[in-house]
Amino acid sequence: MFTRQVANKLVIVLVYVDDLLITGSDTDMIEQLKCTLNSKFKRKYLDIGARGARPSPTPLEQNNNFFDALDTKCLKQNEEGMPGKVHMEATLRVVRYIKKNPWQGIWLDSSSTCGLIAFCDSDWSTCPISRKSVTRYYIKLGNSLISWKSKKQNTVARSSAEAEYRSMAMTTAKLIWLSGLLNELGVKRDHPAKLFCDSKTTL
Incomplete structure (x- = not known):
């Protein structure tokens, strides 16, 4: 994400691979940015017409x-x-x-603690075609939401407990990655990461 602010004028550019989303409070600054991009790259601008x-x-x-x-x-x-x-x-x-x-x-709370808290769940055999389950999780750093995902699992689970276990495994992998990132950034956490799941069988 790229942000430029001049006085009360703001332009935000969101970049994902080769796609850009340009928005802001000043149309003149947006047009200037588009002209700059056109001079450097071959771009195609899309409008959903809504x-x-x-x-x-x-x-x-x-x-x-x-x-x-x-x-x-x-x-x-x-x-x-x-x-x-x-x-x-x-x-x-x-x-x-x-x-x-x-x-x-998404509002980020600067006064909250720095502990990682994750919540995960799964829908067993949600897809009627592949019979694969869907994993969903969201992770908070203190009171601030920092990561979330909803993704179909790679293999077919033979029970709801197995689907929940795979959901927990995916969430745990994300927690480990975030813990390593926070360590590299020098962020001291108040307590170990917590993972919550609603399946007693899996736990």
Whole structure:
């Protein structure tokens, strides 16, 4: 992420691999930055065309299951583009939600402790096609959220306990990596990392 602030004017550039998202409070500074990028690199600017869209009160519909769309695609081979359409509609809903709540963000608490706390869970055999489970976790440094993930597991779990165990293993690996990073940065932690799971069988 690159941030430039001049007086009360702010421009933020988010970079992911070869994709950039440019936003800010001053359109002139944004245009200057785009001209600078155009002089150095070959760029293509995309616009989703949602400026006149109606704001959404929530980022996603309740109980929305994207796997159902994939399952429908497999059953109806003559309907092309079904998963892409469903996912695009969900993406536009998130954009419309941000439009209504432009100041939403993740607040980092400077006065909290420096202990790592993780919470993990899994959905057993969520995908109706591959029967693979989905791991979800989020990790906090004190009261501040610093890492989160939702990812399909690599192998098929034969029980809900196995799915939960794999979820804990993935979260533990992330905790170890974050612990090493904090050590390199010289951050002293108050206590060892804590991992919470809702499966008594796995524990």
